[in-house]
Structure formats: structure tokens, C-alpha cells
Amino acid sequence: MFRIxxxxxxxxxxxxxxxxxxxxxxxxxxxYKAYSGAEALDILSRYPVDIMLTDIRMPEMSGIELSSFVRxxxxxxxxxxxxxxxxxxxxxxxVEIQAANYILKPFRNxxxxxxxxxxxxxxxxxxxxxxxxxxxVYALEDNLPLLRSHLLENLLRGRAYAEEALARKxxxxxxxxxxxxxxxxxxxxxDEGFLHFGSDDLALMEYSIGNIxxxxxxxxxxxxxxxxxxxxxxxxxxxDRDAVRESLGTQPSEPALRQLTEKLVAELQSSVRNxxxxxxSVMTGPWGAFPRDVRGAYQQSLHYFRSKIxxxxxxxFTYQDEAEGPRSAPVTLNKLYEPPTLLQLFELGKWExxxxxxxxxLSEIEGLDGKSEYxxxxxxxxxxxxxxxxxxxxxxxxxxxxxxxGGPASGFPHSMVQLDAWCRGxxxxxxxxxDRETRDSRGDLVRMVRLxxxxxxxxxxxxxxxxxxxxxxxxYLSRIxxxxxxxxxxxxxxxxxxEKAAHYLRSTGMKxxxxxxxxxxxxxxxxxxxxxxxxxxxxxxxxxGQT
Numbered sequence: 001m002f003r004i005x006x007x008x009x010x011x012x013x014x015x016x017x018x019x020x021x022x023x024x025x026x027x028x029x030x031x032y033k034a035y036s037g038a039e040a041l042d043i044l045s046r047y048p049v050d051i052m053l054t055d056i057r058m059p060e061m062s063g064i065e066l067s068s069f070v071r072x073x074x075x076x077x078x079x080x081x082x083x084x085x086x087x088x089x090x091x092x093x094x095v096e097i098q099a100a101n102y103i104l105k106p107f108r109n110x111x112x113x114x115x116x117x118x119x120x121x122x123x124x125x126x127x128x129x130x131x132x133x134x135x136x137v138y139a140l141e142d143n144l145p146l147l148r149s150h151l152l153e154n155l156l157r158g159r160a161y162a163e164e165a166l167a168r169k170x171x172x173x174x175x176x177x178x179x180x181x182x183x184x185x186x187x188x189x190x191d192e193g194f195l196h197f198g199s200d201d202l203a204l205m206e207y208s209i210g211n212i213x214x215x216x217x218x219x220x221x222x223x224x225x226x227x228x229x230x231x232x233x234x235x236x237x238x239x240d241r242d243a244v245r246e247s248l249g250t251q252p253s254e255p256a257l258r259q260l261t262e263k264l265v266a267e268l269q270s271s272v273r274n275x276x277x278x279x280x281s282v283m284t285g286p287w288g289a290f291p292r293d294v295r296g297a298y299q300q301s302l303h304y305f306r307s308k309i310x311x312x313x314x315x316x317f318t319y320q321d322e323a324e325g326p327r328s329a330p331v332t333l334n335k336l337y338e339p340p341t342l343l344q345l346f347e348l349g350k351w352e353x354x355x356x357x358x359x360x361x362l363s364e365i366e367g368l369d370g371k372s373e374y375x376x377x378x379x380x381x382x383x384x385x386x387x388x389x390x391x392x393x394x395x396x397x398x399x400x401x402x403x404x405x406g407g408p409a410s411g412f413p414h415s416m417v418q419l420d421a422w423c424r425g426x427x428x429x430x431x432x433x434x435d436r437e438t439r440d441s442r443g444d445l446v447r448m449v450r451l452x453x454x455x456x457x458x459x460x461x462x463x464x465x466x467x468x469x470x471x472x473x474x475x476y477l478s479r480i481x482x483x484x485x486x487x488x489x490x491x492x493x494x495x496x497x498x499e500k501a502a503h504y505l506r507s508t509g510m511k512x513x514x515x516x517x518x519x520x521x522x523x524x525x526x527x528x529x530x531x532x533x534x535x536x537x538x539x540x541x542x543x544x545g546q547t
Contacts, residue, residue, distance in 0.1 A: 001029035002120060003047065003475070007040045007054035007066065008082065011460060012526035017053070018490060019530070020109050026116055030475050031490070033462055037061025041069060043464060047474060049077050051119055053112075056083040078119045082107070140172070148173050149226035152236065156228055158295045158338030166291060176222040177238055177290050182254075184221075184237040184261055185285040185297045187305050188268075191313040193278025205276060206233060212271050216264050220244050232305070234298065237261065238290070254287050262318045269316060279314035281305075286319050299332055335360040336378055342385040347392075351431040358382070358423045362416060375419055379412060386426050395433060442484045445470060449481060453493055457500065458520050461493055498534045501527075505543040512539050 004023075006014045014033045023031055032047065034040035037058060043049070052070060056063040067079045081102040101115045140147070151169055155161075161169070163179060170177055177183065194205055210225050213235060217223050221237040228234050244252040244260065265282050272280050285301030288294070301319070308317045335357070345354040361382075365374045390396070413419040452469050453461055466489065467474040481489050497519045504515045513524045521527040531539050 002027055002050040002123070003030040003032070004028050004051045004053060004116075005032040005034060005040060005043055005049045007034045007037070007052060007058075007063070009035055009055065009058045011035055011522040013055070013082070015521075016526070016530075017109075017112065019494060021113060021116075026113065027120060028116075030463070030478060032464060032474075035460075037063075037066040037069075040066055044070065044074055044077070047464075049074065050123065051078050051080065051116065053080045053082065053116075056081050078123065080115055080119060144173065148175060148224060151175075152224055152226040152234070153228065154339060155291055155294045156226075156234060156298045158334045160338075161291075175224055177224065177236070179290065181238060181290050182257075182287055183290045183294070183297075184239075184257065184287050185294075185301055186235040186237065186261070186265060187283040187285065187301050188233040188235070189231070189281045189305070189309075190233075191279040191281055193273075193276070205278065208276055209233060209268075209272055209280065212275070213268055216267050216271065220247060220260060220264070228298075230302070232302075236290075236294070257287065258284065258318065258320075262316070265316060265318075269314065273314075281309050281313065281315045282317075283309060284316075284318045295334065333361065333364060333374055333377060335364045336381055342382060343388055346385065346389040346430065349434065351427065355424070355427055358427065362420055362423070366416065371416065375416065376412060379419060379422075382423055382426075386430060390430070393434070393437075395430075442480055445472075445477075445480060446484050449477075449489060450492070453489075453496060456520075457493075457497065458518050460520055460522075463489060494530075494534075497521075498531065501531055501539065502535070502542065505539055506546045515539070 006017050008014045011033075014035065018031050018033060023029075028051075030047075032043050032049065034043055038061060040052070040054070044052075052067075054063040054066055058066075063081055063083075067081075070077050070079060082105060083102055101119065103111055103115055151173065167179070169175075188209065190202070190205065190209075194202065197205060206227060210233070213225070214223055217237065219240075220243050221239055223235050223237060225233060225235040239252055239257055241252050244257065247260070261284050265284055269280055269282060272278060283301050283305040285304070286297050288297045304317065304319055309315045340348075340353075340357075342354055342357060345351075345357060361378055365371055365378060368374050413422055448470050449466055452466055456465075463474050463478060467477045470477065472480075478489060481492075485492070487495075501515055501519055504510050504518070510518070512528070516524045516527040519527065521530075528538055531542070535542055537545065
């Protein structure tokens with residue numbers, strides 16, 4: 001969507017264009033008006049403008065001078081000149097050196113629309129060129145490490161991707177992992193020697209450890225790593241079977257891969273100590289099939305890291321099936337914590353998706369042994385999400401939960417039915433309250449706009465002036481007003497002026513020029529033209545028809 005600024009020292013010209021042209025059909029969402037070059041520069045400095053439609057002959061600052069300022073400061077703003085026949089050669093020369101087009105006065109509306117369509121089409125072509133495939137590739141290259149890290153974080157949290165979608169992401173990010181391929185997992189924690197670093201220096205150390213790991217593992221494995229929410233560096237390893245077989249002289253079985261991994265991890269610890277002067281503790285976790293086992297292997301590795309390494313410094317622990325018994329990670333509520341979280345859905349106002357997530361959480365609990373333990377975990381976690389969102393929005397959460405059966409005020413929910421009822425009741429109250437607040441806020445905004453318009457109807461009311469009064473961005477104000485009322489602000493102003501005009505003509509003896517001034521029009525002939533367009537008769541004919 002585009003924004004346009006109309007500049008003309010004759011207000012009737014600017015107002016006529018604002019009312020007459022099909023802005024929405026042209027893809028123009030915002031129309032600003034200025035009646036001098038200085039006023040135009042003020043608008044340009046405050047709001048983004050894509051197209052400026054300006055008269056050439058204006059007092060104090062001509063359209064050509066204004067265009068020179070625009071070229072110097074706002075290079076992406078296209079200029080269309082409005083000019084009379086006497087300035088035709090001047091305008092044609094201006095187009096050659098700086099403007100997008102020119103329109104001769106008196107002009108027809110279809111000529112203006114044609115010129116605007118041409119400029120908009122050109123802008124769209126320029127935008128497509130600027131955002132071409134090559135630029136997208138450059139942007140991808142610049143952000144590749146971050147995008148890779150973000151995807152791995154999502155997989156560790158349990159984010160589910162459709163097989164084809166994940167395959168496309170892996171291909172785009174040039175990650176050498178495929179469906180059902182074997183992978184290993186490593187967790188590393190920065191220990192002594194790194195604890196005194198600030199966040200920037202620590203990030204540099206983590207980057208360096210990642211590079212060292214890449215160098216050490218490269219002959220035998222392909223690595224993919226990120227930093228998780230617990231401050232661990234997490235590495236996924238995919239074996240290069242040919243390289244491993246050549247190194248080991250045998251088929252790369254899981255025990256052989258584990259043994260090779262442990263050797264390389266020991267080298268990693270030594271290299272970090274020698275080159276970075278700090279220590280790391282490392283947990284080499286179980287192997288699995290990508291991507292279905294990623295979440296489970298990660299959770300299992302976290303469990304063993306905490307239980308086998310704990311707070312000790314610079315330890316290395318390797319997961320062993322034989323020593324540790326059956327491969328079964330501690331049971332956790334994956335649906336409760338996988339993204340998007342309930343709090344994220346609340347903040348986005350996605351109430352239906354939040355309800356679906358609660359359904360998924362409760363369904364997962366139904367399939368577990370020892371339901372009461374997991375009901376309690378879910379209850380406190382969901383309560384925390386409700387409370388945090390309520391408090392961030394200034395809501396009295398304690399009042400809500402005190403009135404809910406099975407809520408904290410009456411003890412923990414003792415059954416799945418109670419937990420289900422409490423979650424749904426709270427979600428319903430939260431969504432209803434936020435929807436009510438949104439409606440009230442928008443209703444107050446509409447009332448403020450209409451009060452301002454009625455109070456200043458005798459003035460030249462602009463969208464800029466109204467938005468300044470209510471302290472909102474003009475584009476946001478315009479969209480919210482239309483969403484709430486079904487009409488644009490300019491349509492409301494126009495309709496109110498016509499309604500007042502009819503009232504004055506019916507009920508008072510005011511002269512036509514007096515009504516013109518009272519309604520904020522600069523020229524009586526223009527008011528008469530607009531009135532006739534609306535009512536089909538002139539103001540005097542309308543008055544005569546009422547007697």
C-alpha cells in the first residue's frame with residue numbers, strides 16, 4: 001500500500017482530489033494534504049510518503065523548489081507536477097530532470113488516475129528488482145547461522161514440522177541432515193575460565209568453541225549446533241559413513257560411533273583449554289533417527305548431564321545403553337512446553353489456537369501413568385502463563401482465579417474434568433476481557449475523533465491534525481476508524497459537513513458564504529459544487545425546496 005501527499009495552494013483542488021479519486025482501488029492507503037511547500041516539508045519529515053502530487057506555481061516555494069528538497073532528502077518519493085498551460089515547457093523540462101510525470105490544468109480525474117497508476121506500477125517494478133532473488137540469497141547468507149540455530153532450537157523444544165516442510169528448510173539452510181538418518185547429540189557447558197565474561201565476550205567464546213568443534217569433527221561428522229534455553233551448547237552429529245569406515249577399518253556401528261565421538265570430545269575439551277584458556281563439561285548423549293528422536297535424545301541428555309555431571313567442572317560423560325539400562329528418557333509433558341507456548345499465543349490474541357494447545361496438553365496427560373503429578377505440573381504452568389499475561393496487561397488475575405471452581409482459591413484440581421473446566425473458564429474470561437478492552441478502546445477512539453471533527457468543523461481538518469490530537473500514527477488511526485465504523489475519516493467529515501449544511505439551509509437564514517466558512521470550505525463555488533454532487537441540487541435550490 002502506498003501513501004500520497006497532495007500539495008496545492010488552492011485548498012479546493014486538494015480537497016476535490018481527496019474526495020474524487022478511487023484511492024483504495026489504486027492501492028493508496030493514506031492521503032495527506034498540504035497548502036504550501038513549507039507545510040509539505042513538515043509532513044514529509046514526519047510521515048513516509050511514496051508519491052507527491054504538487055502544483056508548480058505556489059507562493060514562497062514553488063513546486064520545482066519543493067521537488068529539489070524531496071530529491072535531496074527523500075529519494076524514494078516520486079513527484080507528479082500539476083501545472084497550467086503557461087508552464088507547460090517548464091513542466092516538461094522538470095520531468096526530464098526530476099519528476100515522474102506532469103498533469104496539465106484543468107485536468108480530468110481519469111488523467112490523474114492514469115498518471116498515478118503509471119508511477120505505482122514503476123514503483124512496484126523497482127521494489128521487485130530491489131528484492132530480487134539475488135538479494136534474497138545475500139540476506140540468507142548473512143543470516144544463515146542464526147536461521148540454522150533457530151531451526152535446531154525449535155526441534156529441541158519439540159516443534160513439529162511436516163516432512164516436506166522440514167526437508168525444504170534443511171535444503172535451504174544447507175544442513176546435511178535427512179529423514180531417518182542416524183544422528184548423535186552432544187551437550188557442552190562453559191565452566192571455569194569463562195564465568196567472568198560479559199555477554200558479548202561470552203558469545204565470542206561460544207562461537208569459537210563451535211568453530212573448534214567443526215574443525216575437529218569435520219573429517220568424520222557433519223555438525224549442526226545452537227545454544228539452548230539452559231545455556232548449553234547443543235551439537236547434532238551426522239556421521240560421514242565412508243570417512244568413519246576408512247578411519248575405523250570397519251562398518252560404523254553405533255558403539256564404534258560413540259567411541260569415536262568420545263575421543264573427539266576429549267580433544268575438544270583439550271583444545272578449548274589450550275586455546276581459549278577455559279574449561280567445558282561435555283555430555284555425549286544417545287543416538288537416534290532424525291528428526292523423530294531429536295527431542296527425546298535431547299531431554300535424555302539433559303537428564304544425564306544434571307545427574308552425572310551436575311555442578312562439577314570439566315567433566316566428560318558418555319551415555320551407555322548397557323550401563324544405564326533401557327533407552328527411555330524421563331517422561332515429560334512435551335505439548336506443554338513446545339512452541340508456540342501458551343503465553344505466546346495469548347500475546348498474539350490467538351485464542352482458538354490456545355484452546356487447541358490446552359486440548360493437546362490434557363490429551364497427553366491422559367496417556368501417562370501417575371496423572372496427578374502431571375496435572376499439577378500442567379496446572380501451575382498454565383496458571384503462570386495466565387498470570388503473566390494478565391499482569392503484563394494490568395489485569396487483576398487474582399480476582400478471576402478466585403471465582404473459578406478448582407482454582408487456587410479452592411485447592412488444586414482433583415480430576416481431569418476439573419482441570420479442563422478451569423482452563424476453559426480462564427481462557428474464556430481472558431479472551432472476553434481482552435476483546436472487550438479492544439472494543440472499548442476503539443470506541444473511545446472513534447468518539448475522540450468525532451468530537452474533534454465536530455469541534456473544528458469550521459477549520460481545514462486534516463488527518464494529520466486529528467492523529468496529532470489523539471497521539472496515533474495516521475495510518476493506524478485511519479485503518480482502525482474504518483474497521484470500527486465501516487467508513488473512512490474523510491467520508492465521515494464529508495458526510496457531517498453535508499448534514500450540517502442541510503441543517504443550516506433548512507433552519508437558519510445564514511448566507512451561502514457564511515455556511516461555506518462555518519463548514520471549513522475556503523471557497524463558496526467549491527462548496528456549491530460539492531453540495532450539488534451530494535444532494536443533486538444547489539444549496540439555494542435545496543433551501544427553496546424546503547419552503
